[in-house]
Every structure is written in C-alpha cells, then in structure tokens.
Amino acid sequence: MTELISKYLPLKRSKKRNRRKRALTFSVLGVILLLILVGSGFLIDTQGLVVNFDEANSAPSWSHPFGTDWLGRDMFVRTVKGLSLSFWVGLLAAFISGVIALILSLLLLVNKTLDSLVTGLIDLFLGVPHIVALILISFMLGGGLYGVIIAVALTHWPRLARLLRAEIMQIKNSEYISVSRHMGKSWFWIAQHHILPHLMPQLFIGFILMFPHAILHEASITFLGFGLSSEQPAIGIILSEAMGYLSSGMWWLAVFPGLMLLVMVAVFDSLGRNLRKVFDPFKGQKH
Amino acid sequence: MITFILKKLGKLAALLAAISILSFILISYSPVDPVRSYIGAEISRISPEQQKNIEQYWGLNQSKPQQFLQWAKALTQGNLGTSLIYREPVSEIIIDRFSASIALMGLAWLFSGVFGFLLGILAGMNEGSLLDRLIKSYCFILASTPSFWLGLLLLMFFASWLGWFPVGLASPAGSLTGEVSFADKINHLFLPVLTLSIVGVAGVALHTREKLIEVLNSEFIRFARAKGESGIKLFWRHGLRNISLPAISLHFASFGELFGGAVLTEQVFSYPGLGQAVVKAGLGGDVPLLLGITLFSVIFIFVGNFIADLLYVVIDPRMQIKPSHD
Amino acid sequence: MEKLKKIPFSETKEMKSLLEVKDFSLSFPQYKKGFRESYIEVIKDFELTIHPGEIVAVVGSSGSGKSLLADSLLGILPENAEIKGKIYFEGVALTAKRQQQIRGKEISLIPQSVMALDPLMKTGQQVQSSIQNKKEKKRIQKEAFQKLGLPKDTHKKYPFELSGGMARRVLIATAMVSEAKLIIADEPTPGLDEQALEETLTHIKQLSENDRGMMFITHDIHAALKIADRIAVFYGGETVEIANNEDFLGKGENLRHPYTKALWRALPENDFKALKGNQPEAGEVFPGCVFEPRCPIATDFCKKNKPKSAMVNNGIVRCFYAES
Numbered sequence A: 001m002t003e004l005i006s007k008y009l010p011l012k013r014s015k016k017r018n019r020r021k022r023a024l025t026f027s028v029l030g031v032i033l034l035l036i037l038v039g040s041g042f043l044i045d046t047q048g049l050v051v052n053f054d055e056a057n058s059a060p061s062w063s064h065p066f067g068t069d070w071l072g073r074d075m076f077v078r079t080v081k082g083l084s085l086s087f088w089v090g091l092l093a094a095f096i097s098g099v100i101a102l103i104l105s106l107l108l109l110v111n112k113t114l115d116s117l118v119t120g121l122i123d124l125f126l127g128v129p130h131i132v133a134l135i136l137i138s139f140m141l142g143g144g145l146y147g148v149i150i151a152v153a154l155t156h157w158p159r160l161a162r163l164l165r166a167e168i169m170q171i172k173n174s175e176y177i178s179v180s181r182h183m184g185k186s187w188f189w190i191a192q193h194h195i196l197p198h199l200m201p202q203l204f205i206g207f208i209l210m211f212p213h214a215i216l217h218e219a220s221i222t223f224l225g226f227g228l229s230s231e232q233p234a235i236g237i238i239l240s241e242a243m244g245y246l247s248s249g250m251w252w253l254a255v256f257p258g259l260m261l262l263v264m265v266a267v268f269d270s271l272g273r274n275l276r277k278v279f280d281p282f283k284g285q286k287h
Numbered sequence B: 001m002i003t004f005i006l007k008k009l010g011k012l013a014a015l016l017a018a019i020s021i022l023s024f025i026l027i028s029y030s031p032v033d034p035v036r037s038y039i040g041a042e043i044s045r046i047s048p049e050q051q052k053n054i055e056q057y058w059g060l061n062q063s064k065p066q067q068f069l070q071w072a073k074a075l076t077q078g079n080l081g082t083s084l085i086y087r088e089p090v091s092e093i094i095i096d097r098f099s100a101s102i103a104l105m106g107l108a109w110l111f112s113g114v115f116g117f118l119l120g121i122l123a124g125m126n127e128g129s130l131l132d133r134l135i136k137s138y139c140f141i142l143a144s145t146p147s148f149w150l151g152l153l154l155l156m157f158f159a160s161w162l163g164w165f166p167v168g169l170a171s172p173a174g175s176l177t178g179e180v181s182f183a184d185k186i187n188h189l190f191l192p193v194l195t196l197s198i199v200g201v202a203g204v205a206l207h208t209r210e211k212l213i214e215v216l217n218s219e220f221i222r223f224a225r226a227k228g229e230s231g232i233k234l235f236w237r238h239g240l241r242n243i244s245l246p247a248i249s250l251h252f253a254s255f256g257e258l259f260g261g262a263v264l265t266e267q268v269f270s271y272p273g274l275g276q277a278v279v280k281a282g283l284g285g286d287v288p289l290l291l292g293i294t295l296f297s298v299i300f301i302f303v304g305n306f307i308a309d310l311l312y313v314v315i316d317p318r319m320q321i322k323p324s325h326d
Numbered sequence C: 001m002e003k004l005k006k007i008p009f010s011e012t013k014e015m016k017s018l019l020e021v022k023d024f025s026l027s028f029p030q031y032k033k034g035f036r037e038s039y040i041e042v043i044k045d046f047e048l049t050i051h052p053g054e055i056v057a058v059v060g061s062s063g064s065g066k067s068l069l070a071d072s073l074l075g076i077l078p079e080n081a082e083i084k085g086k087i088y089f090e091g092v093a094l095t096a097k098r099q100q101q102i103r104g105k106e107i108s109l110i111p112q113s114v115m116a117l118d119p120l121m122k123t124g125q126q127v128q129s130s131i132q133n134k135k136e137k138k139r140i141q142k143e144a145f146q147k148l149g150l151p152k153d154t155h156k157k158y159p160f161e162l163s164g165g166m167a168r169r170v171l172i173a174t175a176m177v178s179e180a181k182l183i184i185a186d187e188p189t190p191g192l193d194e195q196a197l198e199e200t201l202t203h204i205k206q207l208s209e210n211d212r213g214m215m216f217i218t219h220d221i222h223a224a225l226k227i228a229d230r231i232a233v234f235y236g237g238e239t240v241e242i243a244n245n246e247d248f249l250g251k252g253e254n255l256r257h258p259y260t261k262a263l264w265r266a267l268p269e270n271d272f273k274a275l276k277g278n279q280p281e282a283g284e285v286f287p288g289c290v291f292e293p294r295c296p297i298a299t300d301f302c303k304k305n306k307p308k309s310a311m312v313n314n315g316i317v318r319c320f321y322a323e324s
C-alpha cells in the first residue's frame, strides 16, 4: 500500500525547467494561427453566404467542409466570417478596456479621492455578474451590433485595472520614485518615465488575455439573442439557430462553429499565458 | 467579528445603492419603449390616448429623478414592481425562479467543487507528469469552452441522439408543477447540472493544483518529510489542511461565474430559472424585472464573497481578514 | 581516518564513526546560455566524518550548497538532483530506502527557516509528531519545552503567534524529543542578538549530550568555534579544509588552507580584512584549484592542477602548499 502511494502520490519538490523557449515557440505558432484565421475571414469568398436551396441541409463534404444549413448557406464560410467578427469585437474590446484600465489605474497617482472612486468602481463592476452587466448595457444601447460591441468593450477592464493598480502601488513605493519626487518631478513626468515602462508587459499581457474573455462574452450575448440579426454571421447567432435544428440530426450546425470558437479562444488564452512566461517567468500572476 | 459583519453589510448597502442608481440610469436611457414592449404586436390597435394612459399609470410622464425616487421608495418597502411580461410581482417571480435555479446552481457548484478539488490534487501531486499535463490541458480547454456550446453538444448527444433525456423544460409540458415527480425533476436537471459542473471544474482544479504545488515546495513540507512523514499521512496532516480553505473560499467567491454560467445553461435547456428570466426581461424590455434580478444577483454574488471572507476569519487561526480572491 | 590522533569527546570510546561521507557530489541539470542542457555541480568531492558525541561545523557562505548537503543526508533532495559518492551511517551504507526508514528517527533535522513549521498546526502537535514513544509524547514534549525555556502555553500556539526566537526553540525541541543519533542543525542561529545566540548555542550543545553526533551548518565562524569540535570549511562546493577547533588561534598559523586563514583574519577581533572577490557561482568549472582566482599564494601550477585532499597536522586540506 505505502509503495503504491509513494509511487502514485510522490510528494516532491518541483523541477526547475526552462520553459521559456517552449513558451516562445508556442506564442509564435499562436500568432501565425490567428493571422490565418483572421486573414481568411477577409479573403474568403462570400458566395457561400448566399441562400441556395439546392444545397440545403447537406452534411459535411469536400465542397462544404462544415456542411450547409437549411438555407443552403455554407457553414464553413459562415463560421470563418463569424470568427473574424469575433476577432474584431475582441480586439476593440480589449483595446478599449485596456485603455480604460490604464487610465483609471493611473489615477492612483493623482490623489486619494480619485483612487478610492476607482476602487469603488472596480468593486461595483465586479459585484454584478458579468452577463447581467452585458445585458444591462446592451439593453441601454437598444441592442444591435454596436450595443454588443460597446457592452463587451466597457465591461472587461476591472480585473486588469486592479492588477495594474497593484503594480503601480508597488512601483510608487520604490526608492527611485521618491528620489524623483524629491527632485521635484511631477507625477505626470514620473508616470511617463518610470511607471509606464514598467507597466507595459503587464498591460500587454492583460490586453492579450482579455481577448478570450471578450470573444466568449460576445458569443454568449449574441447567443442569448442580444444584438445581431440572423443575416450577420456571428458564432453566437449560428449556435442559437442551431438550437432549432437539434432534433433534426444536423449535428454539423453546432459542432464545427463552436469548435472553431473554442480553438480561437484557446489560442488567445495560451498566447497570453506563454507571453507571460516569456516576459516575466517568475511572477506567474493569475489573471 | 461583529464589526466585520457590520462593515460588510455597510458595504453591501453602498454597493446596492450605487448599482441601483447606475442601472436605473442605464435602463432609463434605453431606446426600448416599455409601453411598446408591454403591449407587443398589438400596439397598432391601441390609440395614442390609451398609450398615454398606460404611461401615466406607470409614471412614465414624470421626470427621471422622480421615477427613480418612486422606484427606490417602493424598493425600500420590499416592492420591486410588477413584471411587464409575466404580469406578476417581480419579487414573486424572483423567488419562484430562484428556487428553480438554486437546485441547478447548487448541485453544479457542489459537483464542480468536489471534482475540481480532486483533479487539482491529483495534478499537483504529480506535477510535471503525464497525468498532470492531461489535467492541466483539460482545464485550459474547458476554460476556453463556451458553456452554451457544451450544453448544446450534451443536449444533442444525450437528448436528441440517445433520447435519454428530455430536450427542455424543468417540468414536463402540460403537467401541473405539483404533480412533477422527483424522478422527473432529476431527469430535467441532469443535463444542465452536468454542463454547469463540467464548466465550473476548471477554475477550482487549476487553483488547487497551483496551491498544492506551492505547499509541497514549502519549507514545512520539507521539514515534515525530514521528520519521516510521507505519503498519504503527510498529505493529510500538512497538505490538505493548507489547501482546502483557500479552495473552498475561492469556490464561494466564484458565484458570479456560476450565475453567468446558469444564465447560458438555462437558455440552452429552456430551464425556467432566474437566468432565463433575466434574458427574457432584457430582450422584452421588462424594466422592473431586469432591475429586480440585477439587484438580486448582486446580493447573490455578495453572499458568496462574504462567506469566502468569513471562512478565513472563522477557520484560519491567523484570523487574517483577507480580501476575497480576484 | 584512523590517522586522526586527537579526537575529543570520543577518546575513551571505540573509534566507530557515526556518519561518513566520501567523494560526495551533487549536481542539477541546468539550461545554460539560452537553451542548452548541461549540469551544474553544486557540491563536489565532499568528505566528512562525524563521531558519536562530536559536533562538526560545516562553514560555508550563502548558496554554497549547505542545505542541499543536509537534504542529501536525509534523502529529501529535489527530484532533479543527482548525487554521486558514498554515505555510511553507523558503518552501513545509507541507501535511499534506509534513509526513508530512519529519517526523523535516527537522523533529525533542525531546519534553517522558521517557515518550516506548518502554519496551520499547533506547535505542540508538530513537536509531538517526531516522538517515537507515542504514550509519553505529551510529557516528553512538555519537558523539552521547559528545558528550552519556552512559556507553558507555547504548545497551544500556532507558529504565527511565536516570536522568531521562540519558533527556533520549537524547532530545536523537535530534534531534542527525537531519539536521533545524528542531528543536522541547518543554520539555527541567523539574525540572533548576542544573548539569544549564546542561549541557542547552549541549547544546541545540550543536544549533543548522550553521545549524539551533530552536524552544525552555519556561515558564522564565530558560532561554529563556540561549540564545534571540528570545522569543515566549504568553498565553491568543495571541502577545502577540515580543521580542529584549537587550530583557530593567533594569526591563524595553525590553519592549513589560505581560504580558512583569510576567513579567520577577516573576523573583527583579528585583522578585519576581507578577502577580495566573490565565491565562484554554483556550476563554474575550474581546471585547477577552486580558490586559485582569489588565492594570495596561487601559482601557475594551481591554475592547471587540482589539489587532492591530504592529511596535514591532524586535519584535512586541499591545497598544494599547505605545510603549516
């Protein structure tokens, strides 16, 4: 028994391994894969989106790798288009949220009141289920594509802001900052010269890691029926339409688009995690 | 201890007030016309006067701050208003729907917690092994999986293809709620719970794994081994103790994700819970219901975080009041 | 070893060693320069003998591999460590299996850090776990705490409730209550003030009663000289000298190795002159003597040839020019 235990439950101290090279390789591969995904969204022939009843409801084949739907639209084309939409929404959301997070966290340098306002705002956003916040904002904007995009863009900053804030707090207390302070430099100058350079890796990784969240949320909220209409190719729409055809045995309507979405999210996620290993291998902060 | 609770309650009050104001502002600027969404397609058959009357009845002709004050006043008296789509008091709908959701969320929370914890331990104990890498990849893939898609797949496989479960609805259509048997309930709960549990595993498992590895590399484990302890006994005495509290606490602090997952899962399985109601409210422009559920979900998350913090205060001898996890 | 004529404390006894380490080396696989795999040797050609009732200090600077040496004796090394050489405990080879059986029982560790106490377990319980006599464990633990001058209610406290000095004494208590024949004290005296140091050293010295052997790991030559019978000096992963306590005298004329002499002279009450330069980093490889880059009397010969250990004047030294 004890032998078995020590064989399968070895309580050991971890190995130090160099994972940076592997991380770097995976990052590069991830970027290439993403470029292919997004690029093909641009280049792909939109002919496949045209309604074509002759080819309706066909299972995956060489001419339609992901099959076709009940209107004869090619599911591969729809999926790739949907992913490319997801990518842009994700990019925009990550960018806007990144900017918001940076600005709000920098307010820490200005004064205490503003900073406590920021912390309050962070708590406020984290106090509401993310989905509910998305619903509220897109409701306010009357739904539609823009409603969805703005809702996704406005709700992803709190975690990153909290992370950056903690980082700034640390830098702020460090010695060379107080030296600069004594030399009469303004906070603006210090932010520009000392703090921003330090924040850059965190900000960049946070930016990348916001992608997967944003993409999943965009898909979720469109799946729930907010925003996009059915002509617009979005993964959420495709999947919510597929719900109606579950019992008809058209499995390809749901399987491939969802799988592709998963792949895209996973690529971003691993890209972010690998970059973190490359940039700062010791501080494996959780997102 | 009492100050801790009072402080938390004060924070909750502030949070609720801030969120009420904010969401009221958000909602009142929505272009969605509540009268139109109340009446639906028959709007064309209603005269402008009748429309005015309805607006007056709801107080829509008052200024926004007045409307808010009225709503807030009613709120403090426990009156959340009447839902436009269900035509019932919002509070009743919330209670009704939440009791359906709590079964789903509670079970999924429990299962994902237990399995996630076990998986995390298994991975952490065998750090770097094939098993560890498998569990880790599994968790990372899960974290990237859209929960509604997973639900769709399960529904397709178990319900449509194998025909083992019904395709939707928590109670069989046509029968009265009172007549729904326990077996029926399980039957309708199984797939949603499965979906939500699978999705919830990733977070706990990864966290437990990391924590366990940290603990196993700690000085006190090294010392315990130097004292001759090993295997299960060592894990039981020094490992489990040090990882279970953070894991349980983290799991309580994840009510937000749980709620989000429930919204999507309920939609997929047409499960008549709170999540489905909030989607309907959002899509149908049902302002009172939307506001009501928003506030309720805030309390829900808050309770989770509160328990997470409380656990540290009560159980951890160091008595540090740690902020809930982020 | 039998050439050692003067062995304090064990003169009357049969010359049986408690612990004997020979040609011991320890290395880690490491990725150097980008991504290629190579090995770094943290400990090399280490040798040491400890007799019952004897305190042997191992003196070396931070990062020289002292804690790893302790880990190797207990068999609790990190998994990727690779070791070579021979270790005998009571004359019998100390295999991994035997280590597993006797660690905590016959060999006991006083760890370097107070973090070694489980933060969520009461101290009494932690000490009791290393008592073999399960029936008497409460009493034994109580006595040990009393002997070490710990307040009565200490056993009910969690580690975070103790001061650093108290936590140290609790750690010493775990070794005290065990029936170990060999105690490895890994730097038990860092950052203590003069009085606390004195006290702790007394407690540690108490441990070596009843014919227990002790390996006293430290980087403080002062502390070592206060209680140790012999002192092994660790430099760049090697034992450069094993000297007797009495050798540390005057200007260090009786010491054999230039490094030991330099250490001795660097003490405040002596010349207070520190040696220039730094210890080689773990893994640096020297074709010749490890001390050559800093040695005041090094020659070209030292650069190219490795000195072997030799008996000189009742001690062991690794230097071509050791003729004191």
Ligand SMILES: Nc1ncnc2c1ncn2[C@@H]1O[C@H](COP(=O)(O)OP(=O)(O)OP(=O)(O)O)[C@@H](O)[C@H]1O
Pocket: A016, C028, C042, C060, C061, C062, C063, C064, C065, C066, C067, C068, C069, C078, C112, C187, C219, C282
């Ligand atoms: N798992 C490991 N993998 C690779 N190198 C390691 C590992 N553990 C320790 N080392 C290296 O071995 C060297 C010796 O470490 P050790 O802890 O034994 O030093 P020490 O002499 O006890 O120092 P101190 O006086 O600071 O306690 C260090 O340079 C350390 O970086």
Ligand code: SF4
Pocket: C258, C259, C289, C290, C291, C292, C293, C295, C296, C297, C298, C299, C302, C307, C318, C319, C320, C321, C322
């Ligand atoms: S061998 Fe040469 S270099 Fe090494 S210590 Fe002796 S004299 Fe110095």
Ligand SMILES: [Mg+2]
Pocket: C066, C067, C068, C112, C186, C187
């Ligand atoms: Mg050490």
